[in-house]
Amino acid sequence: MTVTLKEIAQTLGLSIAAVSRALDGHADISIETRRRVVETARQMGYVPNRAARQLRRQKADAIGYILPVASPRFSDPFTSEFIAGLGDELAGLPFDLFISTHQPGLPETEIYANWAQSRKVDGFILNRLKENDPRIALLNKHNIPYASLEKCAQSKTGSFVQVNNAGSVEKLVSHLVVKGYSKFAFLGGPPELVIHQARLQGFKNGLKRCGLDIRKELLAATELTSASGRQAAAKLLSKPNRPDAIICINDETAFGAMQAAKDLGLVVGHDVAVTGFDGVQASAFTNPPLTTLDFPVYQVARQLVQRLVTQIQNPSEWPDLPPIEPAITLRASTGD
Amino acid sequence: MTVTLKEIAQTLGLSIAAVSRALDGHADISIETRRRVVETARQMGYVPNRAARQLRRQKADAIGYILPVASPRFSDPFTSEFIAGLGDELAGLPFDLFISTHQPGLPETEIYANWAQSRKVDGFILNRLKENDPRIALLNKHNIPYASLEKCAQSKTGSFVQVNNAGSVEKLVSHLVVKGYSKFAFLGGPPELVIHQARLQGFKNGLKRCGLDIRKELLAATELTSASGRQAAAKLLSKPNRPDAIICINDETAFGAMQAAKDLGLVVGHDVAVTGFDGVQASAFTNPPLTTLDFPVYQVARQLVQRLVTQIQNPSEWPDLPPIEPAITLRASTGD
DNA sequence: CTGAAAGCGCTTACAG
DNA sequence: CTGAAAGCGCTTACAG
Numbered sequence: 001m002t003v004t005l006k007e008i009a010q011t012l013g014l015s016i017a018a019v020s021r022a023l024d025g026h027a028d029i030s031i032e033t034r035r036r037v038v039e040t041a042r043q044m045g046y047v048p049n050r051a052a053r054q055l056r057r058q059k060a061d062a063i064g065y066i067l068p069v070a071s072p073r074f075s076d077p078f079t080s081e082f083i084a085g086l087g088d089e090l091a092g093l094p095f096d097l098f099i100s101t102h103q104p105g106l107p108e109t110e111i112y113a114n115w116a117q118s119r120k121v122d123g124f125i126l127n128r129l130k131e132n133d134p135r136i137a138l139l140n141k142h143n144i145p146y147a148s149l150e151k152c153a154q155s156k157t158g159s160f161v162q163v164n165n166a167g168s169v170e171k172l173v174s175h176l177v178v179k180g181y182s183k184f185a186f187l188g189g190p191p192e193l194v195i196h197q198a199r200l201q202g203f204k205n206g207l208k209r210c211g212l213d214i215r216k217e218l219l220a221a222t223e224l225t226s227a228s229g230r231q232a233a234a235k236l237l238s239k240p241n242r243p244d245a246i247i248c249i250n251d252e253t254a255f256g257a258m259q260a261a262k263d264l265g266l267v268v269g270h271d272v273a274v275t276g277f278d279g280v281q282a283s284a285f286t287n288p289p290l291t292t293l294d295f296p297v298y299q300v301a302r303q304l305v306q307r308l309v310t311q312i313q314n315p316s317e318w319p320d321l322p323p324i325e326p327a328i329t330l331r332a333s334t335g336d
Numbered sequence: 337m338t339v340t341l342k343e344i345a346q347t348l349g350l351s352i353a354a355v356s357r358a359l360d361g362h363a364d365i366s367i368e369t370r371r372r373v374v375e376t377a378r379q380m381g382y383v384p385n386r387a388a389r390q391l392r393r394q395k396a397d398a399i400g401y402i403l404p405v406a407s408p409r410f411s412d413p414f415t416s417e418f419i420a421g422l423g424d425e426l427a428g429l430p431f432d433l434f435i436s437t438h439q440p441g442l443p444e445t446e447i448y449a450n451w452a453q454s455r456k457v458d459g460f461i462l463n464r465l466k467e468n469d470p471r472i473a474l475l476n477k478h479n480i481p482y483a484s485l486e487k488c489a490q491s492k493t494g495s496f497v498q499v500n501n502a503g504s505v506e507k508l509v510s511h512l513v514v515k516g517y518s519k520f521a522f523l524g525g526p527p528e529l530v531i532h533q534a535r536l537q538g539f540k541n542g543l544k545r546c547g548l549d550i551r552k553e554l555l556a557a558t559e560l561t562s563a564s565g566r567q568a569a570a571k572l573l574s575k576p577n578r579p580d581a582i583i584c585i586n587d588e589t590a591f592g593a594m595q596a597a598k599d600l601g602l603v604v605g606h607d608v609a610v611t612g613f614d615g616v617q618a619s620a621f622t623n624p625p626l627t628t629l630d631f632p633v634y635q636v637a638r639q640l641v642q643r644l645v646t647q648i649q650n651p652s653e654w655p656d657l658p659p660i661e662p663a664i665t666l667r668a669s670t671g672d
Numbered sequence: 673c674t675g676a677a678a679g680c681g682c683t684t685a686c687a688g
Numbered sequence: 689c690t691g692a693a694a695g696c697g698c699t700t701a702c703a704g
Contacts, residue, residue, distance in 0.1 A: 002453060004681060015691045020683060028690060046451040052681035053397070054387035055696045074420030075617075075634075077411075083419075084410030091437045096456075099435065101427045117338060117383040119697095120432075255621075281411075285591075287623040298411075340697060351675045356699060366673060388697035391680045455681095676703085687692085 005048045012040055054119070062096040064121035066111055068128035069102050076225070076252055077280035078184060082149075085301025086125060093309060095122075095226055109138045116144050122312045123147070125304050126158075130192040145315065147308035149300060150194045159307040161300055162323040165198035166205065169247065169292045172275060172328055173206025176245050179335065181273055185218035185243035187229060187238045187253050192246065197278065199249055218243050222253045229256025230263075237264055244272055245334075251276035251283045256289055258333065273334040279326070288332035295326040339382045348376055359384075364479050390455070397643055398432040400457035402447055404464040412561070412588055413616035414633060418485075421637025422461060429645060431458075447476045452480050458648045459483070461640050462494075466528040467569050481651065482643035485636060486530045495643040497636055498659040501534035502541065505583065508611060508664055509542025512581050515671065517609055521554035521572045521579035523565060535585050535613065554579050558589045565592025566599075573600050573608065580608055581670075587612035587619045590626055594669065609670040615662070624668035631662040641671045 009016045014037070021036035022029045023046075025271050034321075054060055065086055067074065074080075083099065090097045098121055102108055112135055123145035126135060129152045136154050138144045146158040173184065186203045187195045200219070207214055220236055222228040229248060236243055237260060248254035254276030261268045268274055269288050276283055279294025330336035345352045350369070358365045358373035359382075365373075389434055390396055403410065410416075419435065426433045438444055448471055451457050459481035462471060465488045472490050474553055475482045484492040509520065522539045525532045526614070543550055556572055558564040564582060572579055573596060584590035590612030594604050604607050605624050612619055613628025666672035 002455070006681080016681090017601040017683080017692080018690055021690090028689060033689080038678085044432045045449065046454060047450050049391070049681050050454045050695090051387045051390035053392055053683080055385070055680090055698085056684085058683045058696070060387070074423050075413075075416040080416040087410050087435060091439060096434060097436075098432060099423060100433075101423060103427060113381065114383050117381060118386045119338070120386045265418060282618065282621075285618075285622065287621075342697080352697085353676080353699080354674055360699085364673060369673080385697050387678090389699080391682085391696090392698045392700085394680070601684090678699105678701090680698090682696090683694105685694090688689090688690090 002049075003041075004045045004049065005046075007039055008044060008046060010152035011044070012036060055232075058119075059312075060096075060119055060122050061094055062098055062121045063123050063125060063305070063312075064098040064100075064112075064115050065125040067099070067101045067116075068126075069108055074101065077282050078250065078252065078278050081280060081297045082127065082301045085298040086305055088298075089302035091306040093305070095309060102193060107134075107286065109134050112138055112144075118140060118302045123308050125301075129155075129194045131194060132192075145308060145311045147304040147311065149304060152194055159304075159311050161303055161307070161321060163295050164298075164323040164325050165195060166202035168326040168328065169199045169277070170206040172255065172291075172293060173203060173247065174210060175328065175330075176273060176275075176334060177206075177210040177212065179273075181220070181245040182212060183215075183241065183243045183245065183336075184212065185215075185220065187220050187222055187232055187236070187246055187248040187257055188254075189222055189224045189249045191221065196249060199247075203247055210323030222249070222256075224250060224252060226252045226256035226259070229253030230260045231256070233260035234263065235327070237261060237266065246272065246274050248274065248276050251278045251280045251290060251292055254292070254333075255282075255286060257287075258290070259285065269291065269332045269335045275334060277326070278330060283329075284331070286333075289336060291331045291334040292329050293326035294329045295324050300324065338385075339377075339380045341382075344373065344377055344380060344382060347380070348372060360431060367621040370511065374404040382435060387451075391441030394455070395648075396432075396455055396458050397430055398424070398434055398457045399459050399461060399641070399648075400434040400436075400448075400451050401461040403435070403437045404462075405444055411438065413618050414586065414588065414614050417616060417633045418463065418637045421634040422641055424634075425638035427569065429641070430622065431645060442621075443470075445470050448474055448480075452478060459644050461637075461644060465530045467530060467533065468528075481644060481647045482517040483640040483647065485640060488530055495640075495647055497639055497643070497657060499631050499636075500659040500661050501531055502538035504662040505535045506542040506545065508627075508629060509539060509583065510546060511664065511666075512547065512609060512611075512670060513542075513546040515609075517581040519551075519554070519577065519579045519581065520548065521551075521556065521582045523556050523558055523568055523572075523582055523593055525555065525558055525560045525585045525589070532585060539583055558585070558592075560586060562588045562592035562595070565589030566596045567592070569593035569596035570599065573597060573602065578608075582608065582610050584610065584612050585628075587614045587616045587626060587628055590628070591618075594622065594624075594626070597654070604669045605671045611670060613662070615665060620667070622669075627667045627672060628660035628665050630665040631660050636660065 005016045009019045022034045046153045126148035129150045148160045151160040220232040257274045258268050276292035283290040283292045341352045343356045358370045462484035465486045484496045487496040556568040558568045593610045614630035619626040619628045
């Protein structure tokens with residue numbers, strides 16, 4: 001079924017070059033010839049061979065997203081919404097999306113180098129940055145375009161979208177203090193993650209502002225999954241003088257924390273408050289519904305694609321945007 | 337940063353052809369030369385140019401999955417788990433995955449023809465088949481490999497994995513009759529879908545077997561989303577002599593149906609039973625948890641990839657498998 | 673065991 | 689306005 005330029009050219013008694021230019025709308029082809037070529041191509045069902053075009057043009061017309069090591073699974077709600085945004089935005093653009101997972105055993109940067117060197121993609125979408133992220137270092141070094149959610153110290157040649165992590169957590173904590181909570185725990189993630197550092201900072205700022213002490217034994221780490229959130233929260237809640245509010249780094253871990261509370265016979269929103277971050281759709285349907293810092297994950301993903309594509313097509317300008325302000329969404333998990 | 341065979345060849349004083357063969361492990365290259373080539377390639381960070389290789393070898397080393405028109409969104413739970421399975425399975429294979437959504441306005445087959453003609457992919461994964469599915473007709477006609485979840489009348493040149501739709505729904509209905517439910521409604525999907533026809537058939541068989549009549553006014557259609565499930569269920573539950581059990585075509589619509597019941601002040605699992613199909617992870621966490629027919633969506637997706645890849649590499653044998661038997665997972669939404 | 677050559681299907685200067 | 693030619697980076701018969 002494969003139709004090539006050659007066949008169209010033969011059918012019409014033209015050269016391959018002329019057909020190519022006609023289809024591409026070059027001005028140096030007579031209008032009548034162009035009409036015939038376009039019509040014939042349509043009839044024959046011609047679509048350019050992707051590989052040939054790529055090889056010749058030296059670009060892939062594709063971008064890549066590799067699930068970061070710190071992302072639990074393909075199908076966790078945050079990742080799904082993020083990927084949905086990438087996919088939906090790309091659907092309207094002449095770019096393809098390559099998605100893969102990090103392959104255990106290899107250095108995290110390996111697959112980026114591989115995809116760039118094989119010219120499979122023209123650029124990358126990143127998230128879950130680390131403070132000194134080796135991926136950013138690599139992309140900077142080779143001048144490969146990227147757009148990332150979050151920004152780290154070395155972010156230079158790429159584009160990024162930021163969320164007001166610290167500020168929004170600080171506000172949330174203040175709100176809970178006003179409501180009467182006083183024994184705060186923080187359920188974080190891997191400590192090198194930018195989102196961990198920023199959200200923890202917001203947590204500390206909030207307590208400080210309200211004149212509360214930070215109890216070190218109430219700072220815990222998770223792997224950003226609900227399972228590890230459940231485990232870590234169980235420990236926190238079994239301590240003497242247990243916390244009455246658990247601020248979680250994201251919704252997934254908050255789901256786990258709520259489960260842990262139930263396991264211990266505590267009523268979430270009454271005996272203990274639990275909050276998340278991200279505002280994934282599922283957060284509205286848990287029992288009780290989860291108070292969270294809601295930012296438009298889906299829209300942000302679309303925005304990242306736009307910025308990356310702009311950058312690939314025109315490597316000059318990509319102005320910084322002001323950080324996105326998450327909405328404090330109060331629900332029953334904090335007694336609201 | 338791009339390293340090509342040419343550069344390796346120059347570095348070593350060899351021909352491009354020799355380097356290519358050495359890297360490919362051909363037997364006609366001296367062992368010492370091969371060693372040098374492999375080592376140098378590694379040092380220089382060589383990765384073959386994907387487009388060049390594809391063009392020459394005439395294969396894409398990639399497969400495609402296009403979200404069917406009848407699929408609500410990228411991020412609904414079924415789709416996420418399905419895509420997670422595709423992605424995870426592919427991660428271990430030398431194949432890429434292209435995902436896209438159907439572009440409204442174009443015929444559904446358009447994108448399949450386009451991807452095949454541009455040689456972007458070597459084959460397709462399909463689901464949500466229609467009884468006379470134009471996609472299957474197209475792929476059969478052009479002899480393009482595919483693997484599909486569900487099978488339709490014309491399925492010929494492809495491979496498929498089937499689920500026992502009718503049989504499992506029939507069993508579920510019988511179980512509910514034994515529990516005392518007697519006024520059954522069916523919340524289906526677009527009528528041309530294979531899963532709709534099969535699951536509805538199971539519903540009818542179940543009622544017949546138990547000596548119950550089918551009440552036509554209790555057969556409703558949805559778009560497989562929770563929103564349309566909610567709407568359709570609201571109508572059913574407002575009828576005089578309302579149903580005491582709603583069998584839904586999938587979990588998404590069941591989520592909507594449960595919401596509709598709550599909207600009317602009915603207690604799910606007491607005033608009205610609701611059941612789903614698929615066993616998505618979220619079904620265990622709703623309030624109340626959802627009784628459903630659970631089949632391993634994630635695993636099935638992985639299996640489809642395996643079958644497709646086998647077929648691409650060796651277009652001969654792909655034995656039919658017996659249909660997968662969903663597990664009846666009884667939860668509180670049916671009073672279990 | 674190694675090299676020279678052809679060609680996959682395009683695009684793009686360069687002639688005419 | 690159109691065509692002939694070169695070349696993107698590979699792979700693979702064919703010589704030697």
